[in-house]
Amino acid sequence: MKTKLLLVILPAVCLCCRADSICAQQRSSMGVDRPIKATSMQIENDSSVTSARGRISGILKDPSGAIVSGAKVTIRNTASRFKESLLTNRQGYFNFTAVPVGHYQVIVKAKGFGLASVHDVAVAVDEQMTVEIALKLASISTSVMVISPTANPVTATLHQVNQNDRDESRNSAELLASMPGISLRSNGQLASSPMLNGLGDERTKLLVNGMTVSNACPNHMNPPLSYISPSNAAQITVMAGITPVSVGGDSLGGTISIESRSPDFAGPAERLHEEGTSSGFYWSNGQNYGGSLSEWIAGHNLGIGYTGSWVTSDDYTDGSGRKITSTYAQSTDQALTLAARNARNLVVLRAGLHHIPYQGFVNARMDMVRNYAASLNLHYLRRFDHGGLDTHASWQSTSHSMNIGRDKITFPMSMWMPMNDHGTDIGYSAKYEVPFSTQNTLRIGNEFHHFVLNDTWPPVAGGAPMMGPSSFESINNGHRARLGTFVELASTWNAQWTTLIGARNDTVWSNTGPVHGYSAMYAADAAAFNASSRAHTDVDSDVTALVRYEPNASTAFEAGYARKTRAPNLYERYAWSTSQMISSMIGWFGDGNYYVGNVNLKPEIAQTVSGTATLHDHARKVWEIKTTASETHIQDYVDVDPLATIANGMSTFAQLRFANHKARIYSGNMSGDVVWINPGFGKSRLSGVAGWLHGERLDSRTSLYQMMPLHLRMNLDEEFKGWSAGFGVEAVDRKSDVDPHRFEQKTPGYALLHLQTAYHASHLQLSAAVDNLFNKNYALPLGGVNLDDFLASMSMSQIKPVMGRGRSAYLSATIPF
Helix, strand or coil: CHHHHHHHHHHHHHHHHHHHHHHHHHHHCCCCCCCEECCCCCECCCCCCCCCEEEEEEEEECCCCCECCCCEEEEEECCCCCEEEEECCCCCEEEEEEEECEEEEEEEECCCECCEEEEEEEECCCCEEEEEEECCECCCCCCCCCCCHHHCCCCCEEEECCHHHHHHCCCHHHHHCCCCCEEEECCCCCCCEEEECCEEHHHEEEEECCEECCCCCCCCCCCHHHHCCHHHCCEEEEEECCCCHHHCCCCCCEEEEEECCCCCCCCCCCCCEEEEEEEEEEECCCCEEEEEEEEEEECCCEEEEEEEEEEEECCEECCCCCEECCCCEEEEEEEEEEEEECCCEEEEEEEEEEEEEEECCCCCCCEEEEEEEEEEEEEEEEECCCCEEEEEEEEEEEEEEEECCCCHHHCCCCCCCCEEEEEEEEEEEEEEEEECCCCEEEEEEEEEEEEEEEEEECCCCCCCCCCCCCCEEEEEEEEEEEEEEEEEEEEECCCCEEEEEEEEEEEEEEECCCCCCCCHHHHHHHHHHHHCCCCEEEEEEEEEEEEEEEEECCEEEEEEEEEEEECCCHHHHHCCCCCHHHHCCCCCCCCCCEEECCCCCCCEEEEEEEEEEEEECCCCCCEEEEEEEEEEEEEEEEEEEEEEEEEECCEEEEEEEEEEEEEEEEEEEEEEEEEEEECCCEEEEEEEEEEEEEEEECCCCEECCCCCCCEEEEEEEEEECCEEEEEEEEEECCECCCCHHHCCCCECCEEEEEEEEEEEECCEEEEEEEECCCCCCCECCCCCECHHHHHHCCCCCCCCECECCCCEEEEEEEEEC
16 A cells, blocks of 8 residues: 555655756746757757857747747758758747858748748857747648637647657557556557556547547457557547547547648748658567658648558567567558648548558467558548638548467467458548637537448368358448537636536447358357347437636646447447357457357446646746546446356356446546756756556446556656657556456566667757666566467466566667658
8 A cells, every 4th residue: 555655646746846946946047948859859959059050049929929839940041951940849949059150041830820931040150049930820720620728628638749759659559658547458569459547449539630440350459549650640639538529429438539740831932841751760679670751742732741661570578588479560551641722721631551461469369460451531621710610531441350370370279260351431520610709619510430340250171060161250241330419619708717518419320230150050149149139229428518727827627527428339249159269259358258249238328527637837837747536437338247167278268248237437647747957967857647547347346357557657858969868667556456257367566667868960860768677577467368378388377467578679760851
């Protein structure tokens, strides 16, 4: 108990104490951070410039005088090809150091604002030019529609993805790892799945460039975030718990949205706007390496861009040096973007090709032997004199195959069992926002999503009657269609009080065709399923109410209530066979158990209350701490009922049928950071995030499956003269609250130390890191069980948790052009 208490209060103590000690220093020092490099997150120092160079600096503000952070500022020499870009920091500050003497144009691009430029900025030797730039609201929307502040709750977290994030993340889900409320369910190398306050998979809504993508696999080996590579991710928004109905629907935990970079067009003084990046990386543990290339060319109204990436990895080793088999993978992603605009319209068309030729899964009986997807995503924005229209139309086709991979095929008595899935997603969304008074903004919208799935397992030669002579139809023409409509009102009553209320209806239709098994031995289950009433119409209703109070410039409080509903997925309802072999192939939990669907499942209904407090210094320059607590009651939570206990060699598994139960989840999250400048030594930053969860099934008073134990991440970084260095600590408490129905494994607590450093120049970024410096051997609390070891022993070993990655060195290089 003392350990847990220390883990909870440690971030707050460290951050508050450090903030108190440096506030006076900040008030008497230069008062602003250094700017951020657009190709990294590097802070440039303004000292030690050469004798033939000068500096350009300034602060960006909007028409009201408020600072504008995260804007891209580019300086361009009018006589040479010299060009450099920065992102403004939290105080809207930018500072170019070591600028060659000459005449420059300064160009500023920021979301929601028109392009701004200043011409003929003369840089002399050892002089600093201060540029004053006041941005104006854009006449058209060049990115997302500008939404009033009450659209997103205080609990929403926005993260701008930088090149270090991209290189150090093995999949896009890992970009979320340090965000409050997020824990990652370890799956394949490329298929981690985020859980938001203990609710993952379809219980959390995942949007990729505004597009809804479904799992087309009985093991969820191809989750939505696997279809966007880290190299193509630019911005992540996480909304936990009290999610506005305008971005929710058919989910319980909240919404996670990953967006690619918005198109940039040529400025008034440019004929063409061109930019690109080439990068490569290498991780020593598992021989994980790859590279990416991006290029964007645009005129004043038309643009085209390409992003491509390729990654490969072998099996990694744990802290004891033992190989963790079936953790290999390879992937290729390509995306083409076309954009066009005029005075009030923006159209963006994205086309994607995604190919995984192989990916191992240590916690599953099968591996991915092929996954190919093609997608089209059309985004249209229209700005009116009052308000705007934001629409998406999308299509994706996925072909997915499973079988035993290159490691499992070497095991004694390995079972060859091909399984093929084909899924098609098609959908649209339309959202209209209009301010109808100085206080109120109305949002209305309509969405449609249709998913069609066919899951067929071909016969195996000589495998009859268990695996032949016919194919096995797991899901035959299964379809799930959702039509949603919402209305939402955001109100600003005065400088202290704002509210957000909304209501939403989603109607979900699901059905599947008649099925058959490999042979007559499956006839009884097939006949019972075919005779059942499989068509369902679920009418779901969501409500959100939020109130925000800001008594002063350094404090904000928020409280809210949400009612959310989710209809079951196709496998939860329509996985029909009670055969042990068949049901062992169903399930996305990594626990080795056997799952059977339930055609009579009801939708889940969650009711959440949440409160958030945010404290920061008056100017929001030095420190910030945010805490959130929530309680969620879930009626008809889709859990399991036991059908049989299966003794398999030295281990015990369960055959389970999906069933509705009542559940409750408590959660607490805290995050914060503090920044200080040491004259002559650069800028320092201490940041941290901690989380706690408790979930239980109310009828049995037992723990829900895969509830992340108490965990903490802290980082200390120092940046000086183009160099950055730091270390991070990751600590996780022991997992003792486990689900007895699934024989969930307990895991001990652990702490890991990570080191990182980087060097940034105008046209080169080099990074190096060491993860798990002391080569700690630890079990992944959400990693499931190591089925590979169990199968390799011919079921004669005790089932154990999957072990985490041992020490790994990392190198990367990025060249912007």
